[in-house]
Amino acid sequence: MIIELLIGLCLLGTVVVLVSPSRYAPRLAAGWSLLPLVVSLLMYAGFNGRGNALLGGQLAYETMVSWVSLGPYALNWHVGLDGISMPLIVLSTVLTTAAIVSAWTPIEERENQFYGLVLFLEASLVGVFAALDFFVWFVFWEAVLVPMYFLIAIWGGPRRKYAAIKFFVYTNVASLVMFIGFFALIFGLGNSIQSLDMPAIAQALRAGELGSTGAIAPSTLKTLAFVAMFAGFAVKVPVVPVHTWLPDAHVEAPTPVSVLLAGVLLKMGTYALLRFNFTMLADVAQQYAPIIALFAVVSVIYGALLALAQQDLKRIVAYSSVSSMGYVILGLVAYTVYGVGGATFQMLSHGLISGLLFACVGVMYNITHTRMVDDMSGMADRMPVTTSMFVAGAFAYMGLPLTSGFLGEYFVFLGTFGADFPGAAWFTAISMFGIVIVAGYLLYAMQRTLFGSFSLETDYGADGVRTDGGENADEHLESEADHDVHRAAAHDIVPLAILLALVIVLGVAPEIAFGMIRDAVSPMLAAGGAG
Numbered sequence: 101m102i103i104e105l106l107i108g109l110c111l112l113g114t115v116v117v118l119v120s121p122s123r124y125a126p127r128l129a130a131g132w133s134l135l136p137l138v139v140s141l142l143m144y145a146g147f148n149g150r151g152n153a154l155l156g157g158q159l160a161y162e163t164m165v166s167w168v169s170l171g172p173y174a175l176n177w178h179v180g181l182d183g184i185s186m187p188l189i190v191l192s193t194v195l196t197t198a199a200i201v202s203a204w205t206p207i208e209e210r211e212n213q214f215y216g217l218v219l220f221l222e223a224s225l226v227g228v229f230a231a232l233d234f235f236v237w238f239v240f241w242e243a244v245l246v247p248m249y250f251l252i253a254i255w256g257g258p259r260r261k262y263a264a265i266k267f268f269v270y271t272n273v274a275s276l277v278m279f280i281g282f283f284a285l286i287f288g289l290g291n292s293i294q295s296l297d298m299p300a301i302a303q304a305l306r307a308g309e310l311g312s313t314g315a316i317a318p319s320t321l322k323t324l325a326f327v328a329m330f331a332g333f334a335v336k337v338p339v340v341p342v343h344t345w346l347p348d349a350h351v352e353a354p355t356p357v358s359v360l361l362a363g364v365l366l367k368m369g370t371y372a373l374l375r376f377n378f379t380m381l382a383d384v385a386q387q388y389a390p391i392i393a394l395f396a397v398v399s400v401i402y403g404a405l406l407a408l409a410q411q412d413l414k415r416i417v418a419y420s421s422v423s424s425m426g427y428v429i430l431g432l433v434a435y436t437v438y439g440v441g442g443a444t445f446q447m448l449s450h451g452l453i454s455g456l457l458f459a460c461v462g463v464m465y466n467i468t469h470t471r472m473v474d475d476m477s478g479m480a481d482r483m484p485v486t487t488s489m490f491v492a493g494a495f496a497y498m499g500l501p502l503t504s505g506f507l508g509e510y511f512v513f514l515g516t517f518g519a520d521f522p523g524a525a526w527f528t529a530i531s532m533f534g535i536v537i538v539a540g541y542l543l544y545a546m547q548r549t550l551f552g553s554f555s556l557e558t559d560y561g562a563d564g565v566r567t568d569g570g571e572n573a574d575e576h577l578e579s580e581a582d583h584d585v586h587r588a589a590a591h592d593i594v595p596l597a598i599l600l601a602l603v604i605v606l607g608v609a610p611e612i613a614f615g616m617i618r619d620a621v622s623p624m625l626a627a628g629g630a631g
Contacts, residue, residue: 102143102161103179103230106189109136110223118216126204129215133197136222140193144186147616152623153182153232154302154379160186170235173286174295178233183616184374184444185229188367191451192229194602195363196222198595202459203356205466205592207255214255217247218360225364229371234282234296238275241372244365245271248357256352263345263352270345274335281328282376288313288321302380326384329376330392336369337425340399350418355462358414362421363455367447370428374444378432379624385433389521392433397531399426404537408544413461413471416545417454420497423534424450430531431512434519440621442511445614449504449606453496456599460490463592464549476549486588487550489596494542496603499535504606509535511614 113132117125143161151157159180167175181189200218207214224247227240245268253264285305286296292309293300304310310318335342346366350358378385385392403422410416424446431443463486464479465471480487496503499510517528606613 101163102139103163103181103226106136106139106143107223107226107230109139110219110226113219114216114223117212117219120212122209122211125212125215126200126207129219130197130200130204133193133200133219133222136226137193137197140190143181144190147181147183147186149180149182149186149616150619151182152379152620153180153185154299154375155306155623156299156303157182157620157623159232170296172294175235176233176295176297177236178297179227179230179236180232181230183618183620184371186616187444187448187613188229188364188371188451189226191367191448192222192225192364194598195360195451195455196225198455198459198599199356199359201591201595202359202462203354205589206354206356206462210254214251217251218356221247221251221360225368228368232298234298234301237298238279241368242275244368248361248365251357252349252353255354255357258352259348260352263348266345267349270335270342274332274342276332278329278332278372278376281325281332284313284321284325284328285310285380288318288325298375305380306382322381322384323388326377326381326388329381330373333369333372333377334395336372337366337429338369338422339395339425339429340402340422343399343403343422346422347415347418350458351412351414355414355458355465358418358458358462359455362417362458363451366421366425367451370425370432370443370447373429374432374440378435378440382435382624386435386521389433389435389519390523390527393430393516393521393523393527396426396429396433397527399423399429400531400534401426401537404534404541408537408541410541411473413464413473413545413549414458416473416541417457417461420457420538420542421450421454423538424454424497426534427509427512427531430516430527433521434512434516434524435625436515436518437618437622437625438511439515439519440624441614441618442508442513442515444617444621445504445511445610446508448613449496449508449603452599452603452606453493453503453505456493456596456603457490457497459596459599460486460493463588463596464490466592467588473545473548478551480550483587485593486596489593489600490550491546492600493603494546496607498539498542502604502607504603504610507607507610507614 117129120128147160149158149160153159162180165177167177200215224240224243231237231240249264249268253260288310289304290311292304312318313321338346400423403419407416407419428443428446431439468476496505499506513528517525
């Protein structure tokens with residue numbers, strides 16, 4: 101019942117923080133978030149799962165309780181963890197605590213509501229990664245949208261309502277498309293299943309028990325369902341060309357929310373692709389591997405090129421996420437131990453690195469009140485600790501050895517280069533070029549913002565509008581006092597240091613996570629007949 105305890109602690113914390121006075125909410129939420137964090141770390145330390153959750157593996161912390169019936173199908177409370185979901189739950193609890201502490205400075209109104217929603221978001225994320233009944237999983241999947249919508253729409257930037265509605269519409273429509281695709285499979289399985297239990301469905305599909313639905317043959321039905329689910333999950337990843345909601349959401353969201361959005365919410369999409377598309381329908385994924393790999397490589401290169409053209413530091417990191425998630429898709433379609441395992445490791449690595457970079461941008465914005473590359477210079481002299489963390493995170497993004505970023509990309513490249521689908525080596529080689537572009541835009545951004553002589557010389561009129569014809573009037577310096585750039589407070593630095601330490605620990609000792617990941621992905625490859 102420890103998973104229920106973890107979810108319950110998050111939900112109870114939501115209620116406690118919501119009813120508390122706002123002036124106490126920041127510290128109360130931070131202290132409460134340590135409880136789920138400690139529980140998740142104890143679960144990680146005591147993890148004894150074996151194999152894959154959907155393919156008959158030995159689950160850790162499993163609970164199954166009969167619930168209700170939905171027509172001919174039984175709905176059960178079924179939760180459990182394998183080596184894929186366990187690291188993602190720890191990632192969720194770590195980044196939630198980091199986001200709460202990093203919000204102490206920028207969030208100054210309705211604090212109890214803000215932190216309560218963050219804890220509710222944490223409970224929903226844990227549910228997504230732990231649930232093994234589709235109905236339970238889908239409830240948690242949709243529940244994530246609610247707090248994220250309000251966190252952007254209430255505490256976001258000037259265009260927050262537009263960004264929040266765009267995020268909600270994109271992801272909600274995507275969920276509907278995915279839902280249709282999944283239930284097409286359920287109807288095709290007919291009497292071979294009596295519940296919406298995801299392991300039972302996956303094993304029935306693997307065993308070839310899918311029948312026709314109407315006039316649609318089983319092979320066609322599987323392909324159509326695969327496309328519908330891939331399209332639905334691709335929006336959450338996001339994959340080019342359904343990525344346009346992400347930069348708007350990141351720019352308008354408060355930085356602590358961006359930490360969770362990039363660090364964990366994007367992993368929901370890749371995690372769902374791994375579970376549904378690449379585990380349940382492995383034969384379809386292998387059949388159309390070159391097309392999927394093409395989407396992945398386009399996301400890698402196009403996302404990196406878009407980042408190269410940005411002037412807002414948040415947009416740079418946001419488009420970097422599009423590029424990084426392309427590597428995850430490329431690893432998944434490889435169907436090798438290092439490909440799928442590396443993709444899962446990359447999810448974990450990217451969550452830590454993107455969270456670190458967004459948190460660094462937030463700390464600098466709290467003091468300078470701008471995120472524009474052209475408006476900052478010489479930050480390394482004024483904020484040496486924060487900029488050091490940003491540089492370290494940027495180099496981890498570039499794949500510096502002894503960081504998790506290096507190993508995540510190395511595993512993916514190693515696994516994809518050895519894949520047996522047509523053009524695998526070429527797709528790998530082209531995606532490697534994305535690292536060069538990543539290095540280009542991150543080095544350019546660091547050179548402009550962190551080094552050189554200090555200046556915040558942009559001219560603004562009395563109404564806060566730039567008089568030099570530049571963009572981003574909303575990010576102006578509000579007074580002469582804003583030119584007084586000083587070092588960040590200790591509570592702003594601590595989350596950065598912890599995230600950076602985890603990036604280095606995973607880079608030096610990857611078996612801490614990769615061992616259990618490899619054990620969980622191996623049954624996928626054996627059952628699917630892949631290398």
